[in-house]
Amino acid sequence: MPLEKPKNTILESQVKKSIFRVGIPNTDRKRVLIVLGNVFLHLHPTKVRTSGVKLRFTWCAGGLAFFLFLVLTLTGVLLMFYYRPTVDLAYPDMVDLREQVPFGIMREMHRWGAHAMVIVVMLHMFRVFMTGSYKPPREFNWVIGVLLLVLTFLLSFTGYLLPWDQLAIWAITVGSNMAKATPFLGAGGPGAEFLQIGGVPLIHPGDDARFLLIGAKELGGITLNRFYVLHCIFIPLAAAVLMAVHFWRIRKDGGISGPM
Amino acid sequence: MSETLKHIVNYFSAPEWSFTIFSVLFIWALFQRWIWTRQGVIIAMVAISVALGWALQDANFRVTLLKPDNAPIFLMIYLFSFFLWMAMLQAHNNDRRMEQRLPPEEKETSDQKTWVWPDLVYIELLCMILCTVALVVWSITVRAPLEEPANPANTPNPSKAPWYFLGLQELLVYFDPWFAGVVLPSIIVLGLMAIPYIDVNPKGSGYYCFKERRLAILTFLIGFFVMWDFLIPIGTILRGPGWNVFGPFEEWSSHKVVALTNVNLSEYVWVKAFYPLGQAIGWEWLAQGLPATDGSLSLANITRVFKKEFAGILILAFYFCVLPGLLARGWLKDFCERLGFARYSVAIFLFLTMATVPMKMYLRWLVNLKYIVDTPWIKF
Numbered sequence: 001m002p003l004e005k006p007k008n009t010i011l012e013s014q015v016k017k018s019i020f021r022v023g024i025p026n027t028d029r030k031r032v033l034i035v036l037g038n039v040f041l042h043l044h045p046t047k048v049r050t051s052g053v054k055l056r057f058t059w060c061a062g063g064l065a066f067f068l069f070l071v072l073t074l075t076g077v078l079l080m081f082y083y084r085p086t087v088d089l090a091y092p093d094m095v096d097l098r099e100q101v102p103f104g105i106m107r108e109m110h111r112w113g114a115h116a117m118v119i120v121v122m123l124h125m126f127r128v129f130m131t132g133s134y135k136p137p138r139e140f141n142w143v144i145g146v147l148l149l150v151l152t153f154l155l156s157f158t159g160y161l162l163p164w165d166q167l168a169i170w171a172i173t174v175g176s177n178m179a180k181a182t183p184f185l186g187a188g189g190p191g192a193e194f195l196q197i198g199g200v201p202l203i204h205p206g207d208d209a210r211f212l213l214i215g216a217k218e219l220g221g222i223t224l225n226r227f228y229v230l231h232c233i234f235i236p237l238a239a240a241v242l243m244a245v246h247f248w249r250i251r252k253d254g255g256i257s258g259p260m
Numbered sequence: 261m262s263e264t265l266k267h268i269v270n271y272f273s274a275p276e277w278s279f280t281i282f283s284v285l286f287i288w289a290l291f292q293r294w295i296w297t298r299q300g301v302i303i304a305m306v307a308i309s310v311a312l313g314w315a316l317q318d319a320n321f322r323v324t325l326l327k328p329d330n331a332p333i334f335l336m337i338y339l340f341s342f343f344l345w346m347a348m349l350q351a352h353n354n355d356r357r358m359e360q361r362l363p364p365e366e367k368e369t370s371d372q373k374t375w376v377w378p379d380l381v382y383i384e385l386l387c388m389i390l391c392t393v394a395l396v397v398w399s400i401t402v403r404a405p406l407e408e409p410a411n412p413a414n415t416p417n418p419s420k421a422p423w424y425f426l427g428l429q430e431l432l433v434y435f436d437p438w439f440a441g442v443v444l445p446s447i448i449v450l451g452l453m454a455i456p457y458i459d460v461n462p463k464g465s466g467y468y469c470f471k472e473r474r475l476a477i478l479t480f481l482i483g484f485f486v487m488w489d490f491l492i493p494i495g496t497i498l499r500g501p502g503w504n505v506f507g508p509f510e511e512w513s514s515h516k517v518v519a520l521t522n523v524n525l526s527e528y529v530w531v532k533a534f535y536p537l538g539q540a541i542g543w544e545w546l547a548q549g550l551p552a553t554d555g556s557l558s559l560a561n562i563t564r565v566f567k568k569e570f571a572g573i574l575i576l577a578f579y580f581c582v583l584p585g586l587l588a589r590g591w592l593k594d595f596c597e598r599l600g601f602a603r604y605s606v607a608i609f610l611f612l613t614m615a616t617v618p619m620k621m622y623l624r625w626l627v628n629l630k631y632i633v634d635t636p637w638i639k640f
């Protein structure tokens with residue numbers, strides 16, 4: 001081949017080698033090295049069970065859940081450059097994003113991606129159940145997975161408030177009103193009225209579970225701030241840590257499950 | 261013709277009908293091998309599309325569909341139907357193989373290994389590209405919703421939670437918020453986490469199957485598809501102003517008034533049963549009607565509350581405390597022995613709690629039951 005020489009010059013160059021260490025992965029040894037030498041690829045083992053690679057087995061649902069998480073992180077960071085989480089500015093910033101950015105689809109990517117992630121994570125759980133992959137030795141990874149499912153819902157839920165439009169505040173009102181009904185810990189919940197000292201209630205709208213969630217007695221600026229921090233920092237970090245554990249455990253539990 | 265059909269659909273989409281029809285069909289279908297075939301999925305996908313396409317001709321349905329954030333529900337319907345098929349096809353296929361004493365299909369390649377580079381990495385790359393393309397196309401064609409600026413003084417009717425919580429919100433019709441909004445979701449999460457520790461069946465690990473794990477799969481699928489997923493479109497499409505039921509082709513009118521005729525169990529007992537009975541046999545104590553109670557914590561009042569609610573309290577006590585024991589000796593004897601005491605207790609509590617959901621729904625639909633136990637402090 002006429003291009004063989006320039007191709008090899010590039011692929012075997014010092015720059016390429018300094019980045020990827022291995023040249024063209026044309027031998028088994030190099031295939032191993034390329035996976036081991038790459039921080040992203042080495043989430044994988046170098047070889048996997050053939051039955052577990054099949055699309056019809058995993059539907060790639062877990063992988064896509066992770067990919068969507070990455071897409072959401074990226075688009076979310078881009079949105080953070082423009083969005084200011086205050087009662088006065090949040091909505092106008094949304095309008096600006098919608099009207100001032102030619103061909104802007106970051107908000108769309110972020111919102112539809114978030115919905116897609118909720119769906120895909122539920123699908124992944126369904127697949128893991130149907131293949132019985134929660135059975136020993138993978139019990140604990142299923143538990144981690146359930147936590148990830150909860151975090152996925154919470155991520156989506158906290159993000160829902162940020163546009164600060166009617167859809168946002170009323171959806172969050174409906175959701176956060178539930179906290180009011182928490183047994184013992186919500187001001188309107190069963191049992192709360194018994195928690196009192198000398199007639200002074202311990203649980204009231206100024207300190208109950210709902211107050212903890214929204215930071216005030218009514219939805220307001222502090223709620224927006226609270227949800228923003230939860231949405232952009234706390235929950236993604238927690239989810240990232242749990243995902244690291246999740247992936248680590250997949251390998252420690254013997255890779256993708258398969259029949260004995 | 262089309263109008264008649266719409267009326268029929270409107271009528272049967274009322275939750276009492278659609279929930280019943282869906283659950284019966286769903287459970288029946290799981291056992292029908294001939295459904296879970298390639299033709300089956302094609303017919304199902306075409307049927308869903310034709311039904312949706314036909315429904316979209318209707319102006320009222322278009323309004324519902326185009327409400328902000330309703331698009332994901334339709335994506336969910338397609339994806340979940342498709343992957344239910346994907347799972348059941350392989351499950352029945354493996355069942356058939358195991359009936360012929362063959363190992364499950366996955367076994368044929370499960371002892372071989374595949375290189376991550378390039379095989380798996382390329383599959384992943386392809387999935388990522390397809391996913392990105394789909395997401396970009398979706399983002400270009402459908403704008404993210406943005407409504408009027410937030411206005412705490414203007415409550416929309418109905419106010420709805422994000423779509424994935426609408427199944428839970430739907431349950432608020434049948435339960436109080438402390439249960440549907442707090443305790444039940446917590447039990448769902450804990451129950452999901454408990455699954456690997458309750459399900460001691462060693463079979464069906466790492467491959468699709470149905471026959472070997474019928475109980476586990478049925479329970480999970482009923483929870484997942486019937487009780488969580490099916491209630492989402494009900495809450496989204498059928499619930500309009502005042503959280504009243506509207507058929508998919510019905511206009512959301514805020515003037516619709518539905519008479520609330522729900523009755524507590526205590527009323528059935530004291531007013532509808534004991535009262536006429538007491539009068540008939542001349543026993544005044546029975547004919548006293550509903551005992552009057554208030555919120556105070558005096559012994560006298562608490563006694564009256566217990567008296568008023570004795571039937572419901574007995575029923576719940578029987579259901580959660582006695583029934584598990586009876587089942588452990590009778591019907592579920594083998595199950596209980598396999599699981600041991602601790603596992604059995606957790607499992608049966610989760611089963612029974614899960615079962616309260618459809619039971620309370622049907623009690624509402626059939627006899628307008630409101631609360632089984634209605635005390636000033638807690639209502640169920």
Ligand code: HEM
Nearest residue numbers: 058062063065066125133141142145146148149255256257
């Ligand atoms: C953000 C959410 C999640 C991410 C990113 C994620 C990611 C993954 C990935 C990439 C895999 C490898 C196999 C595959 O793709 O199917 C996997 C496997 C697994 N996941 Fe998840 N997952 C998530 C949520 C869950 C949930 C909700 C559950 C269950 C309740 C779960 C339980 C498991 C288990 C038990 C395995 C091992 C499966 C096997 O060995 O066949 N995960 N997960």
